[in-house]
Amino acid sequence: MNKQHLRTLLARYRGGDCTEREKYLVEQWFVMLDEHGEPLSGYEGVQLEEKIWNQIMGNTTHETMVPTRMVSFYSRYWAVAAVFFLVSGWVGYYYYQKLNPASVEQATAAQAAGFVTRTNKTSTMEVFQLSDGTEVHLSPASRISYQVVFEEKKRTVNLAGKAFFKVVKRANQPFFVHTGEVVTKVLGTSFWVAGQRGGQAVEVSVVTGKVSVFQENEPNDQVTKSGVILTANQKVQYNGESRAFVTSLVANPIVIRTEGATAAPEQSFVFEDAALIHVIQKLEQAYGIEIILENEALSGCLITADINSQPLFTKLELLCSSLNARYEVRGTKILVTGKGCLSDHLNPTVDMK
Structure with missing residues (x-):
């Protein structure tokens, strides 16, 4: 008896192709597990396995494994080995499935598919x-x-x-x-x-x-x-x-890399009198995230900044603080709001190395 035989047994049971004895063994196992309710501790689980083993073997011996004719040694061994594997190897798995009902069908299909x-x-x-x-x-x-x-x-x-x-x-x-x-x-x-x-x-x-x-x-x-x-x-x-x-x-966006690349490309986030709209475009390209300026008056604000070493959200915090603006994440986009520059000569500086 090996795992492939057991997979075949479960697949045949699911497809309705089991013999009466095989069907009884599998169904008896399920019934007895249901009778024991919630999951147990490790030691109690071992005791449960032993109890179910004894119950199944007792019932099987009298009801299915000794019919009106003598059962061959090989058939008896096959049934015993099947039940033993199901009890010892699947009790924990069964309890996991009871707590995870959405995955029962997946697990059954997966087992049958090898x-x-x-x-x-x-x-x-x-x-x-x-x-x-x-x-x-x-x-x-x-x-x-x-x-x-x-x-x-x-x-x-x-x-x-x-x-x-x-x-x-x-x-x-x-x-x-x-x-x-x-x-x-x-x-x-x-x-x-x-x-x-x-x-x-x-x-x-x-x-x-x-x-x-x-x-x-x-x-x-x-x-x-x-x-x-x-x-x-x-x-x-x-x-x-x-x-x-x-x-x-995601909580910490990273600079995206192109398909097949082993690392993200090096990016420079050092700006000298750069219009905010160009800074935003550079961030969008690097992180693949759309950043929207709610007020067009923000677009021409000049930025001098060194924000190379900061994560994206820290970069935005530094930029916004220099402009008396703020940002917020809306779904998969970022919205920047503010009144814009106080004058055409305003030149915010952010120098954080």
Whole structure:
């Protein structure tokens, strides 16, 4: 008895192709787990496994494993090994699914499709590559399932927890990350996905490239009208109760890099008597974020500043303070408001090295 046999058993059960004895074994396992309610501690879990094992074996021995004719040694061994693996290897997994009902269907389908599962049980990030070269940074207490060899037309992984992906670009083989009720589709980019318990709250943030994020409620992974498109330095949060997507900017936007580049290009944010509109355009180009000047009178204000070493939002704070203006993030854009320059000769200076 090996894992492949067990995957086959579960797939056959799901498809209604089990024998009566196999069907009984699987259903007995589910029934007994349901009878024990909420998750237990580690020690109590071990006791529960032993109890279920004894119950299943007792019932199976009398009701299914000893019919009117003698059961062969091989059949008996096969049934015993199957139940043992299900009890010892799936009790924890079952309880996780009870607390995460949105991912039950995903997990069942993944198991039947021959996915392998990897769980980070350490306290540090685990980094590894999938068969297509995609790099995965799996956070502690997170789990991912994936196929050893991806399908020809798509690449699919199921995530519970948080991970960072650097996806290898394959235009004819899009990459899908399923997290609870949410699907993230990419061609080639890098991004974070963080799913909370039950897939009821999911956050996706993009570092490079572009992704589409949508609810998993359409056949053939079609993007629904409620989905969103994200680019670098943007994020979206999904609320399972309201079934709504809310887009915004990441907490610390970084200078974006071009496709295929290993690092962001060097940028100079040193300005000498530069019109504010040109400073804003330079920031927009560097960070890929639209910055709107509400008052056109701000456009011609001259800026002398060295803001090379500051993060984006600090840059904006320094610029706004010199102009008696302010900024605010509205969705995936930034709005700068103010009355404009007090005179044509005003030349604000910001020198923060």
